[in-house]
Amino acid sequence: MAVVEAVELTKRFGTITAVSGVSFQVHEGEVLALLGPNGAGKTTTVRCLAAILQPTAGHVRVAGYDTRVAPRQVRRLVGLLTEFPGLYGRMKPMEYLDFFGAMHGLDGQTRRQRAEALLKQFGLWHARDRRLGQFSKGMRQKMALVRALIHAPRVLFLDEPTAALDPEGAYQVRQAIADLRRQGHTILLCTHNLVEAETLADRLLIIHEGRIVARGTVEELKEQVLGPPVFRVRLADRLDGTLDAVREVIEPLDWDADGFRYRTTTPEQTNPAVLARLHATGVRVISLEPEPRRLEDVYLHLMGAVS
Amino acid sequence: MAVVEAVELTKRFGTITAVSGVSFQVHEGEVLALLGPNGAGKTTTVRCLAAILQPTAGHVRVAGYDTRVAPRQVRRLVGLLTEFPGLYGRMKPMEYLDFFGAMHGLDGQTRRQRAEALLKQFGLWHARDRRLGQFSKGMRQKMALVRALIHAPRVLFLDEPTAALDPEGAYQVRQAIADLRRQGHTILLCTHNLVEAETLADRLLIIHEGRIVARGTVEELKEQVLGPPVFRVRLADRLDGTLDAVREVIEPLDWDADGFRYRTTTPEQTNPAVLARLHATGVRVISLEPEPRRLEDVYLHLMGAVS
Amino acid sequence: MSERTLELVAVPDIAPTHPRFDWALVWTLVRREIRDSLRDWRIVIPIGLLTLLFPFVMNFMADVVFDFLERYDATIIGERFVPFGLLAVGFFPMSFSLVIALESFVGERERNSLEALLATPAGDVELYLGKLLASLLLPLLASYIGIAIYTVSVVWERRWNLPASVFAQVVALTTAEGLVMVTAAVLVSSHTTSVRAANLLASFIIVPIAFLVQIESLIIFWGQEQALWWIVLGLLVLDVALVRAGIRTFNREAILAREIDFLNVERFARLFWHFFKAPPEEAAQVRQQYGGTPPSLQLGRIYRHDLPRLLAENRWGLAASLLTVVGGFLVGWALLTWWEIPPDFLDMRSFDPEAFRAALQRRGAAFALLPAFDFRAIFWHNLRVLLGGALLSLFSFGVVALLLLAAPMMIIGLLASGLAASSQNWLLFLAAFILPHGVIELPTVMLSTAFAVRIGAVMLNPPEGFSVGEAVVLALADYVKVLLFAVIPLLLVAALVEVYITPNVVVWLYS
Amino acid sequence: MSERTLELVAVPDIAPTHPRFDWALVWTLVRREIRDSLRDWRIVIPIGLLTLLFPFVMNFMADVVFDFLERYDATIIGERFVPFGLLAVGFFPMSFSLVIALESFVGERERNSLEALLATPAGDVELYLGKLLASLLLPLLASYIGIAIYTVSVVWERRWNLPASVFAQVVALTTAEGLVMVTAAVLVSSHTTSVRAANLLASFIIVPIAFLVQIESLIIFWGQEQALWWIVLGLLVLDVALVRAGIRTFNREAILAREIDFLNVERFARLFWHFFKAPPEEAAQVRQQYGGTPPSLQLGRIYRHDLPRLLAENRWGLAASLLTVVGGFLVGWALLTWWEIPPDFLDMRSFDPEAFRAALQRRGAAFALLPAFDFRAIFWHNLRVLLGGALLSLFSFGVVALLLLAAPMMIIGLLASGLAASSQNWLLFLAAFILPHGVIELPTVMLSTAFAVRIGAVMLNPPEGFSVGEAVVLALADYVKVLLFAVIPLLLVAALVEVYITPNVVVWLYS
DSSP states (O other): OEEEEEEEEEEEETTEEEEEEEEEEEETTOEEEEEOOTTSSHHHHHHHHTTSSOOSEEEEEETTEETTTOHHHHHHHEEEEOSSOOOOTTSOHHHHHHHHHHHTTOOHHHHHHHHHHHHHHTTOGGGTTSOGGGSOHHHHHHHHHHHHHTTOOSEEEEESTTTTOOHHHHHHHHHHHHHHHHTTOEEEEEOSOHHHHHHHOSEEEEEETTEEEEEEOHHHHHHHHHOSOEEEEEESSOOTTHHHHHHTTOOOSEEOSSEEEEEOSOHHHHHHHHHHHHHHHTOOEEEEEEOOOOHHHHHHHHHHHHO | OEEEEEEEEEEEETTEEEEEEEEEEEETTOEEEEEOOTTSSHHHHHHHHTTSSOOSEEEEEETTEETTTOHHHHHHHEEEEOSSOOOOTTSOHHHHHHHHHHHTTOOHHHHHHHHHHHHHHTTOGGGTTSOGGGSOHHHHHHHHHHHHHTTOOSEEEEESTTTTOOHHHHHHHHHHHHHHHHTTOEEEEEOSOHHHHHHHOSEEEEEETTEEEEEEOHHHHHHHHHOSOEEEEEESSOOTTHHHHHHTTOOOSEEOSSEEEEEOSOHHHHHHHHHHHHHHHTOOEEEEEEOOOOHHHHHHHHHHHHO | OOOOOOOOOOOOOOOTTOOSSOHHHHHHHHHHHHHHHHHOHHHHHHHHIIIIIHHHHHHHHHHHHHHHHTTSOHHHHHHHHHHHHHHHHHHHHHHHHHHHHHHTTHHHHHTTOHHHHHTSSOOHHHHHHHHHHHHHHHHHHHHHHHHHHHHHHHHHHSOOOOOHHHHHHHHHHHHHHHHHHHHHHHHHHTTOSSHHHHHHHTHHHHHHHHHHHHHHHHHHHHTOTHHHHHHHHHHHHHHHHHHHHHHHHOOHHHHHHOOOOOOOHHHHHHHHHHHHHSOGGGHHHHHHSTTSOOOOOOHHHIIIIIHHHHHHHTHHHHHHHHHHHHHHHHHHHHHHHHTTOOGGGSOGGGOOHHHHHHHHHHTSSOOTTSOOSOHHHHHHHHHHHHHHHHHHHHTTTTHHHHHHHHHHHHHHHHHHHHHHHTTOOHHHHIIIIIHHHHHHHHHHHHHHHHHHHHHHHTTTSOOTTOOHHHHHHHHHHHHHHHIIIIIHHHHHHHHHHHHHTHHHHHHHHHO | OOOOOOOOOOOOOOOTTOOSSOHHHHHHHHHHHHHHHHHOHHHHHHHHIIIIIHHHHHHHHHHHHHHHHTTSOHHHHHHHHHHHHHHHHHHHHHHHHHHHHHHTTHHHHHTTOHHHHHTSSOOHHHHHHHHHHHHHHHHHHHHHHHHHHHHHHHHHHSOOOOOHHHHHHHHHHHHHHHHHHHHHHHHHHTTOSSHHHHHHHHHHHHHHHHHHHHHHHHHHHHTOTHHHHHHHHHHHHHHHHHHHHHHHHOOHHHHHHOOOOOOOHHHHHHHHHHHHHSOGGGHHHHHHSTTSOOOOOOHHHIIIIIHHHHHHHTHHHHHHHHHHHHHHHHHHHHHHHHTTOOGGGSOGGGOOHHHHHHHHHHTSSOOTTSOOSOHHHHHHHHHHHHHHHHHHHHTTTTHHHHHHHHHHHHHHHHHHHHHHHTTOOHHHHIIIIIHHHHHHHHHHHHHHHHHHHHHHHTTTSOOTTOOHHHHHHHHHHHHHHHIIIIIHHHHHHHHHHHHHTHHHHHHHHHO
């Protein structure tokens, strides 16, 4: 079921078109990562989805509510982690959450209960008597995430949740997102960290200059951009004449003194055959490994292709 | 030759000790990465090295100049990329570089020549008539790097050079750093991006609460923290009795239906022997690959150990 | 991160029948803001000092002076000084508290906390009102406390009886001034891109109000306290206009989308030129496509089409001018009794047209009621007053332009009423001294004023789709068009008539 | 990234003999800053309007008023109005340009561009002077332009002869005021953590200077223009102190290290309490270890040790008080001839001690030269003036405290010189009316003033290792100690003497 649905979403500011005819859906319990260069329209898209901006053309529906018709309901259903945490530095955690709970129309008791539960869950309970201005960067980011969760939103929009965090903080926030996903939250994630996108997202959406240029799961995109997997064989002995023997099974892409590379869609059959050949010629194999296919390569390839 | 040398460097602010007895050297033409959580004292260390802050105790020498005795000379020799680009938004690139060139005492002609050459090198020449305030995040970061290079510094201190950049911008800045290294610049790099540190740095220095907790090359640290490399064998056939045969060569760490893992310090000898055994028992091998050993694991392990 | 699973209290969805406007959200916002401001020592200390210590310091300085002057006549000084002191004591904390209002939107935007607020269910009007009330309450409270302290210290220490009416006036004035300053500041805050810009624009709020306070002080020293109630009324009207403009022009889109703006002088100059050359009805179109070649300016079209159309479009401005002319005359007429002026201060019964004619021919000391008899001097004087009015209109939402029109009408009304009250023929006077050139000059001045008012008023209510800047540029272009093609030629004619015809009419009618 | 290899021009290392101070760096900085400011429409437009239009508006308003009043006596108004107008026209653009100075350091810090600047070879003094000059030139230029425009319009349009001496004075005053405001603002900017804080603190710069401008206007209306040169001199002295304090307290460490500060009221309160209880020589130690239990306050130690030691430490404050007393008396003495006061304005030859005694016994209308004969009233009055002086000292770097001490001395000097000039026995007068209580009161007031001055002066020159805030808290603690244990008891005694002994001495000596 599509919880978030953008249909031909277009957003113009004056003469600038930030988002142009973008259509996609985010399904219940899914994590969708939105990738793209700065200025590609990611933040504008998220703001349209969160009913902060109104689309110039097209529609956005969240849980069936159109953002143009029922922006209040949409904002009530959505939790937004903005790019910068932007906390009120003079407030304490409970006050802060109480304020945002009240702005979302929660009653006092619910606000207190949820605030306490969330602070405990995110490991911020020990800091409940400190002012937010004294929090570290990582704590602030987690606090902003808690704020986005205070009203138990069905959908979460996360804009650069781990930017500017140190490795440990980033790890913790990523764990938190993974937890939220496990609990069935629907999440839209904007990030520049491709390793993060690869780890967390079910599907990817890559946009460039306001248009979608690619979409699919990580594997689909890799297959699509980089072709079938490439395997590399590293040998302990010199290659010499063995290539001819190998050629009976596969055609190597290239080779050097240490070994060779080949491409195959059926590693289960091909690889044992290659090893058998090599064994037969008496060449010793140190390793036979798939080449790492980084999402970064996919991304840079796509960006190079469109620009 | 040590171009940068910190000897028992200590820096206190009031009652807070930001850096505590840190000693290290950066050698000519080397890239040293400084890792650590937010607030560990990385920025303070860099500021001490750049003669912006004076050490409370200990010494810092850059190219033989003590920062306490000759801060002007040190600042003249150092190029600093600050954590935030912080450009003057109303200036144009050439004006901006001219100003910093003049502050470093370059004459007018040298300033113009270097500014032009650097802008061309970093692909910013086409934007020379735009104001810096209109630059994109990636261009700003590159501009800040150019600023740090305008006076041909012998040493570069880079504080989070790719933070907040989109993947393409980060890629370009990383390429630029790799280029600078190839040209023989001595570079100290602070970063939260461990993949970046792994790619760019010759040596790593990990600090925590103002103290060095680990140092060495990436491989040394991995060896030290994670032990010898682990190899994983994936099989096309069921494992069944074959483990006993393999045990004659190595002791597997663990196994499942798909294959098994083992640790070895001598893959060149051990791996062919393992493959030979497997071949002998008629089990078909799909792949034999070293397990990825991410720097993140090393880092998180070290941080967990010290805190 | 704790490994605990998330067992949270369920929260119901918002009802589809949720009210369109919810005071609860406004108050939530107000409470938070005020609590936050009260925690900021950079706000609390200066305002606290100004509120608590300024009355004390004022009183203390008065002490030092009074002690020295006690042998003379301290009560008169007290009577004059205390209401002024009250005004000052109320004004100072308010003007410094403006920083809260000026930061209300743009400050949150700079600190990146605005987006989270915009993501809550609160609507635009709720956000705007919340910010407005939050910005208003603290400054107002500070003013009231300052006034209260000063009042107590004056009444108790100096044993001076403060009339309740004066006190009520000061409180009403302070409140009205505070409302105007804060609403204007919140308006500025929701239309600027940086706190710095907002702070700089603050001068354009504080300086006019400070001038107003000085005028009020003069009125108090002058003993015309009743006039203060008119000022209160005027301020309240302005305030309603400001709140309306604020709500109307506020929207969360603009406030997030706005980037650091280089003032595009060139763009505004081009826009001005295009507006100036194009017929009025094409303004909206010109605004969008000003990039091309400007439309051509045809003199014939201006007179046949543009000017009539502008007059029709600006009927509210013309109505305001007409109302001001009539109102000014009537107020002037009434002043005679209000101020208890001896009615025969102008005695036309002894007016000697021959002596007048002789004086004119000597070209020496001109007759007092008409300025130097040189048509260039008259023309320049009139033009300068009109241009000054148009300029000050920009900083007063049009008010100054109307005041400058009202002033001469009040004088004429006063003269006429004096003649009437002393049983002289005031119609003859008007027919002789005013009518000959006034029949041209008065409509011309009203025309100029109508378009000058628009320059200021348009800021409160820009045309659909226009930014405030664009609207002002359009109003300026229209003003210049009216000025060049109607006002200046007519003023020249009027000045010539005043010099060469009016005196003859005077001599003819009075002979 | 182009693939071109880096072939760059070689750059020589800095010479080890590089000068310790390099004007070239200062000017590079100044040029950049000014160019940047001139490109910022949010600076240029308001300042431009104020500079170019304010004189015009001022002139225009005068026009409207003058036209109306022309029949009366416009020249006197002109003579009084023009110098005041010049002062205002010079002051306004300057005060609004302060925003540049206020942002100089803290603004760059907020926009993250400061660190790059600190990483250049420029030293602290070069950076500070560069920022100071850059902040100064534009406001000063704006003021001069405003003054020039107004002067031209006044001289040319109104054909009023502006005396060169008045013009020189206005320019000197404006320059000196500008120097003080800008140096104070740059000082604030290098010691605050946010532009917001700097802007709020700006009130404490603008308000005193605005008061000073009003005092200057009064002096002009009063016709005592020579006194203005003393104000210029005072401002220049203050300015040197401010620049010195700026250079002394500026350092790149503090400016980068400083984080957003919650005002730690509790810490300051504790610090105050500890300073108050500890002996003076332990202040530096207390500052570092104020966390523990406060040292105990022993009354004996206060009188035997603390007060003598404080007097010794504050010898500069005592010297300033003494100088003020003597100077005030001498200036008062000189006023008689300066102001051409008839010398026998006080005629003690007809003084009737019996009538004086009778008046005292009636306890009704007190003799004019002594206030109400109630020792509590006298005590409260004196205490209030001293406390007021101490408070205002904080906002005037000590100046107001000294002025409040100088004022009564000037009156006494004036009285004495009047008696002397009319051949009366002025020593007898002093011995009778002043000496009996003055012998206690005067040292007490000087003591209080000396420590009040320190509260303000310490901001310009905090003790080694103390922050400005800590230094003020220490000075306050010392002041309160002196006040409670010396000033208040002595004031009580002096008041008792004034009521119960002085009148008897008067009667005895004059009988």
